[in-house]
Amino acid sequence: MYEYQYASVKIGGTLGARDEHREIIDRYASKGWRYVGYVPTRVVGYGSLDKIDLIFEREV
Numbered sequence: 742m743y744e745y746q747y748a749s750v751k752i753g754g755t756l757g758a759r760d761e762h763r764e765i766i767d768r769y770a771s772k773g774w775r776y777v778g779y780v781p782t783r784v785v786g787y788g789s790l791d792k793i794d795l796i797f798e799r800e801v
Contacts, residue, residue: 742801746774747794749782762795769797 748765766776774797783792 743798744801746797748797749792749794751792752790762793765795769795774799 746769748769750762750765752762769776777796777798779793779795781790781792782794783790785791
């Protein structure tokens, strides 16, 4: 069985993509979590992603 954790990341804005997601993935990985994907949680404008949840899992 697995347990899951979610981390919200704001990715929109005029500056474009940031590296925050990489830092979050590295931080979770160092604690034994495995990155498995993402889910869009906020879409703006013409379908542009503004916010996502990164999904992590580990065995219980």
